[in-house]
Amino acid sequence: MPQSVKPSRSAAPRTSAAATQRLKMRRELAAAAMELFATKGYEATTVDEIAATAGVARRTFFRHFRSKEEAIFPDHDETLVRAQAVLEAAPAHENPLDTVCRGIKEVIRMYAASPRGSVERYKLTRDVPALREREIASVARYERLFTRYLLGHFDESAHRDGDDDPLLAEVAASAVVSAHNHVLRRWLRGGAVGDVEAQLDHAFAIVRKTFGTGFGANRPAAGDAEREGAAETERRGEVLVTVARVDAPLSEIMRTIESALQGD
Missing domain, CATH: 1.10.357.10 (Tetracycline Repressor, domain 2)
Known part of the structure; x- marks a missing residue:
């Protein structure tokens, strides 16, 4: 009876490596294009010259970019x-x-x-x-x-x-x-x-x-529980004590403090 094949745990790293290699090649092609554009001029530069400067074939260039102007935005x-x-x-x-x-x-x-x-x-x-x-x-x-x-x-x-x-x-x-x-x-x-x-x-x-x-x-109103969970301010005598989540935006914290002060 045939045994089931388990997915390889190395699939994700290989995918990541492929993406890294793709970006590396795009940047090499972009560097070659920039070099030629600067020395020969944009209009005089061909895709074949860009590919040759990068050390790859013309078809490799077109696997990464559709045109030479696209090549400088890798x-x-x-x-x-x-x-x-x-x-x-x-x-x-x-x-x-x-x-x-x-x-x-x-x-x-x-x-x-x-x-x-x-x-x-x-x-x-x-x-x-x-x-x-x-x-x-x-x-x-x-x-x-x-x-x-x-x-x-x-x-x-x-x-x-x-x-x-x-x-x-x-x-x-x-x-x-x-x-x-x-x-x-x-x-x-x-x-x-x-x-x-x-x-x-x-x-x-x-x-x-x-x-x-x-x-x-559709965001929570100022008094909703979700926003109150982001930042809370309590009056203790002449002092305001504010407790905020570490990922709470500063603007939310300041609104909580302002609201407490206006409530005096």
């Missing part, structure tokens, strides 16, 4: 997956706008991982319309992801006349992407010097202050 697909993972793993009590801001940090970290290469790519996209269009298309993918997430926290069944939640969700997603793009461009124009994540945090603080919690009709 990490966007993986970064989009990581950003989506941040959204999917968000704590239930977290403000959706805070979650989106954390998600888009995956994009800035992609650029910050290779400052010099990012600056060279930025200069190239300014000079080549086809690359600029590719960059715009990539940004649009992030914006759609974040807009869908914010709209997912809007309860359509609870919509009332005059409720601007859907509008706020779309505008807020655009604002987060715009803040990211502004900080990234300024950082790249300056030679990729300085703490770009700190600059991004400052920009996001402005976005949060502007939009606040104006959307999210």
Whole structure:
């Protein structure tokens, strides 16, 4: 009687290794493309030359990229997956706008991982319309992801006349992407010097202050048990004592304190 075959425990590591090898090859092809674009010019460079510089066959190039302009953006697909993972793993009590801001940090970290290469790519996209269009298309993918997430926290069944939640969700997603793009461009124009994540945090603080919690009709109200579990404040004489979960957003903690003070 044939014996059943148990799944190999090494399947997951092999899959991970394959993904790592794929990203390595994409980056090698991107480096070859960048080198040729810088020396020969974008229009004069062919796919065959990019493949040859990377030491692979033409068909290998097309297994990884559909065109030569796509070749200088090797990490966007993986970064989009990581950003989506941040959204999917968000704590239930977290403000959706805070979650989106954390998600888009995956994009800035992609650029910050290779400052010099990012600056060279930025200069190239300014000079080549086809690359600029590719960059715009990539940004649009992030914006759609974040807009869908914010709209997912809007309860359509609870919509009332005059409720601007859907509008706020779309505008807020655009604002987060715009803040990211502004900080990234300024950082790249300056030679990729300085703490770009700190600059991004400052920009996001402005976005949060502007939009606040104006959307999210299906999120717990201020007095709901779930939010109370995130942060609680108790008056002890002339002192306020606040206890918060370690993953509670700062904005939630501050609202709890403000609510306690206003209750005096």
